[in-house]
Amino acid sequence: MEIHDLKGATILVVDDNPTNLETLSDCLTNFGFTVLLKKDGEKALSLTKRKKPDLILLDIIMPGMNGFETCEHLKENEETKDIPVIFMSALSDTIDKVTGFELGAVDYITKPFQHQEVLARVKAHLTIQNLKKDLQTKNKALQDSLERERKMVEDLRLNLSISLPHELRTPLNAI
Secondary structure (H helix, E strand, C coil): CCCCCCCCCEEEECCHHHHHHHHHHHHHHHCEEEEEEEEEHHHHHHHHHHHCCCEEEEEECCCCHHHHHHHHHHHHHHCCCCCCEEEEECCCCCCHHHHHHHHCCCCCCCCCCCCCHHHHHHHHHHHHHHHHHHHHHHHHHHHHHHHHHHHHHHHHHHHHHHHHHHHHHHHHHHH
16 A cells, blocks of 8 residues: 555643644645644543544653553553554663563554654554455455345245155155
């Protein structure tokens, strides 16, 4: 999928640094994404109850609820658990990255970030998310089709079990 195929996708950016929010908003908006901005985890969680973003870019170190806690709440909620979360943080230790992945994040970008890298990762994960949704839709349609076929076979079997013995007895009665 090309970036223009993903236009209109809604991305929630959560970061307590106004410069990061502005920079990411400008970068993502220029490529046709709808960008929502929040400065802390509590406000981000509140927003996701009203409007479900297609992807979340989440800082870790924030006042109040940090990014790890925010991600944990997102993944515990049935409505938001499938939203891809990409951590963006100055924390570059392996343990921080592993913690992020264990909490359900799909990716991890270390700060300072490059616009091209952010766009490439956003595009990749939105594409994966769209393909996943398409697969789920097609799988559901296939399951529905199989259920209809199973019902038709069952109806046919029932009709045969009723009519076949009758048809076999009719010639014998004439003899």
